[in-house]
Amino acid sequence: MFLTITSTAPAATDLGFLLHKHPGRVQSFELSVGQAHVFYPEATAQRCTAALLVEVDPIALVRGKGSGGPDGFSLAQYVNDRPYAASSMLAVALGRVFRTAMAGRCDARPELPDQRLPLEVRVPALPCVGGVEVARRMFEPLGWTVEATALPLDPRVPHWGPSRYLDVRLAGRVRLAEALNHLYVLLPALDNTKHYWVTTDEVDKVVRAGAGWLREHPERDLILRRYLAHRRTMVSTAVGRLAEVDDAEPRTVDNAVPDGDTDELPPRSLSLAEQRRSAVLAALRAAGAARVVDLGCGEGSLLRALAVDPVFTELVGVDVSARALQVAARRLRLEQMSERQRERIRLVQSSLTYRDTRIAGFDAVVLMEVVEHVDPARLGALERTVFTHARPATVVVTTPNVEYNVRYPDLPAGHMRHRDHRFEWTRAQFRSWAETVAAERGYTVRHLPVGVDDPEIGPPTQMAVFTRLDATGDAR
Known part of the structure; x- marks a missing residue:
């Protein structure tokens, strides 16, 4: 051969x-x-x-x-x-x-x-x-x-x-x-x-x-x-x-040589995953977060983006899957890091719906494409874990917008974007959940689109940024 x-x-x-x-x-x-x-x-x-x-x-x-x-x-x-x-x-x-x-x-x-x-x-x-x-x-x-x-x-x-x-x-x-x-x-x-x-x-x-x-x-x-x-x-x-x-978001495949003598190539379009990571990073920076927990970190895509930014001084990745954490460790190249670099990053195996003191007291908790993987009956436990026990100053949540699914021609009607999704929310459903959680747990919340915000059906991903009331100086 x-x-x-x-x-x-x-x-x-x-x-x-x-x-x-x-x-x-x-x-x-x-x-x-x-x-x-x-x-x-x-x-x-x-x-x-x-x-x-x-x-x-x-x-x-x-x-x-x-x-x-x-x-x-x-x-x-x-x-x-x-x-x-x-x-x-x-x-x-x-x-x-x-x-x-x-x-x-x-x-x-x-x-x-x-x-x-x-x-x-x-x-x-x-x-x-x-x-x-x-x-x-x-x-x-x-x-x-x-x-x-x-x-x-x-x-x-x-x-x-x-x-x-x-x-x-x-x-x-x-x-x-x-x-x-x-x-x-x-x-x-x-x-x-x-x-x-x-x-x-x-x-x-x-x-x-x-x-x-x-x-x-x-x-x-x-x-x-x-x-x-x-x-x-x-x-x-x-x-x-x-x-x-x-994330079913097309990337530009652009291998053609451009016209003229320049070696520059047109920029490729960002995938939805890259746009989402950028949106989460921007929200964390705007909140002034330095110590961050990535709850449901999976194989570490967000952690890698956070690790290269010295603004984030302590990072904890949490997932219930030991295999996912092993992959995250390889992708982060923890074994190749200096001792000082490794001290910034910890990987923890834990359930998202049980109280864990190891994630308490941080500046921010991120739930990036996580809530839709939780059974609806367990959402209350997740809310208590994050908003009552961990209680960070900032919580960032992203989740698919089910209304946008009609824009994916390969996705059959009535099907969700991933086989493990327990549900996918409309914009109104996500807004209602987020505002109820904020009111009950002592937070304010604002909503931001991720990806192209379609005037009819909204963006492919929806994001909510929760801010603890006493963290903003307001009375609870």
Whole structure:
């Protein structure tokens, strides 16, 4: 299996920094199915090419496996295309060898990952169910120019016709991390099979790699069905997870080179998740909060945004899920922080509906997209936990506006945005709840839109900012 990535950007050898692989060395990596090698066939200031070669060990590939599966006939485990054709094994190698590059990190040159580069990708033997047309449908919406040629079954016997293998060349101006994530997801989707058993972990992988582009891809359902081995439950879960990550808000996929000689590109539109984090940060700064609790912090997206701002001197992330807190710790890179930095941040496993003295006495508590995950019968307990026991000076709450759901064409009528939502409020329902809580618990409240405020149905997300009466100097 073989794949090359070429950069023709000025100072093209910066590709080595982005991939974390030195152009002057050959590097090898052990895989469960063999060995991967990275080397550079060319490395000049004008053009730099990195090659990934995967050598498959046919014995390791079948060791301990039965005769079932897509290669289930008697000799298929030993006579197949796996050593030669790009497949899920090549995708696994990408994730193993270029993990840091796929995450968009480059500690040596932190400005590089955000740069769109003129890239060329070649996969000389790519199995594709559906042929050239399907390859175009999957890559072109992402800004790639696709040149694909069907390889003959046997060049010496032309009347046998074309095989299912393509020689694919992609060209586009994209961020390297985006390019690697596109390949990681689409290679096995084009092949329409995987060399390993598909479990629920695959949902996590496709959501992580597809964040920011797969949710709005016109062939999203086809890609997910193939990537997840046509497991309906997993596909439904992945659709919901992608909607949660990207909030069903389209991002601009803009990989075209602008007119003229300038290197500037039009700014991409912010996802709803980014707009919501910005709105919460603005509310906390306006309140003068320095010590903040993120209640229901999940995998730490808000905590990461808070952690880079020195205004916030103490941060506590609280979630009932131990797994979510483990992911948050990895994303925050707590182990890599200095002792002083780590002292600013704590992760706490706790229920949102039980009193916990560890979250009392802070300047602010944030419930960002949390209340809709709580059973209505337990909302009173949540209110007591936050507004009576913790009792911060400021409480920020965001939640979906159900009226806006009609703007999502892929969301069936009557369905909620996420499978775990217990309810979704209209603007009037949210306002009524917030004003009742404020009156009963000694707070004032103001309402703010997040996202485009549609004159007919309001914004996609609604936000309430509660301020404790005695914190403003008013008598309670």
